[in-house]
Amino acid sequence: MNFNMKIIYQTSAGGIVFKKLVTSHQSLVTTWLICQHSQHKGWVFPKGFVGDKDKNESNETAALREVQEEGGVKTKIIDQRPIISTYEYRFEGNLYKKTVYYFLMEYISGDPKNHDWEMMDAKFMAEDEVKKTLSYPSDKEAFAKILQGL
Numbered sequence: 001m002n003f004n005m006k007i008i009y010q011t012s013a014g015g016i017v018f019k020k021l022v023t024s025h026q027s028l029v030t031t032w033l034i035c036q037h038s039q040h041k042g043w044v045f046p047k048g049f050v051g052d053k054d055k056n057e058s059n060e061t062a063a064l065r066e067v068q069e070e071g072g073v074k075t076k077i078i079d080q081r082p083i084i085s086t087y088e089y090r091f092e093g094n095l096y097k098k099t100v101y102y103f104l105m106e107y108i109s110g111d112p113k114n115h116d117w118e119m120m121d122a123k124f125m126a127e128d129e130v131k132k133t134l135s136y137p138s139d140k141e142a143f144a145k146i147l148q149g150l
Contacts, residue, residue: 005090010098013063014047016083016146017075019107019124031124032143033071033112034133038120042135045142046070046122047100059101067105071122072114075105083145087138102142104149 017033035046048066051057057065060077067075082101089096112122125133127147134140 004093006094008094008096010096011050011059011101012047012098013050013059013066013082013101013103014045015063015067015071015075015077015105016045016102016143017067017071017073017105017107029126031126032130033067033073033107033122033124034130035070035112035115035119036121038118041120043133044135044139045102046119047102048118050101060103063101063103063105068110069116070119072112072116073110074108076108077103078106079104079149083142085138085142087136100138100142102146104146 019031019033021029021031023029033046034043036043046067046069048062048070050059050062059082060080064075064077067073082103085100085102087098089098112124115122130143131140134143
C-alpha cells in the first residue's frame with residue numbers, strides 16, 4: 001500500500017446519445033454515439049469534467065457541452081435523471097475516484113467527424129455493435145441501465 005498516494009475525486013458528465021434512422025426498407029432503427037479516445041484508445045461515451053471552464057456549471061450543461069466537443073453533435077437531454085457511474089483508476093501514483101453523470105440524449109444536428117482532439121473517432125452504431133465495442137465495464141453498465149429504462 002502506498003501511503004503517499006493522493007486520492008483525487010473527479011466529477012464528470014456526459015451523454016448516451018441516440019439517433020433514430022429510417023432504413024431503405026422504411027423501418028426505424030436506433031443508433032448510438034460512441035467515441036474512441038485519443039490517448040488510451042478506448043471506446044467510450046463522450047464525457048468530461050464538470051466545471052472545468054465555468055465553476056458554476058451544472059451537470060446537464062457540462063454533459064451537453066462535452067457531447068458537442070467530443071462527439072461533434074448537438075443534442076437535447078431526454079431524461080433529467082442521470083445514470084450515475086463510479087469507478088477508480090490509478091495514474092502517476094495517485095488514486096482517482098471518479099463519478100460520472102450520464103444523461104440520455106437525443107441527437108439534434110451535427111456530424112461526429114467534427115469531434116475535438118481528445119477523440120480520434122466518433123460515430124453512431126447499432127446497439128449490438130455498441131455493446132461489443134465499448135471498452136470499459138462502467139460504460140457497458142451505464143448503457144445497459146439506459147436500455148432498461150427505455
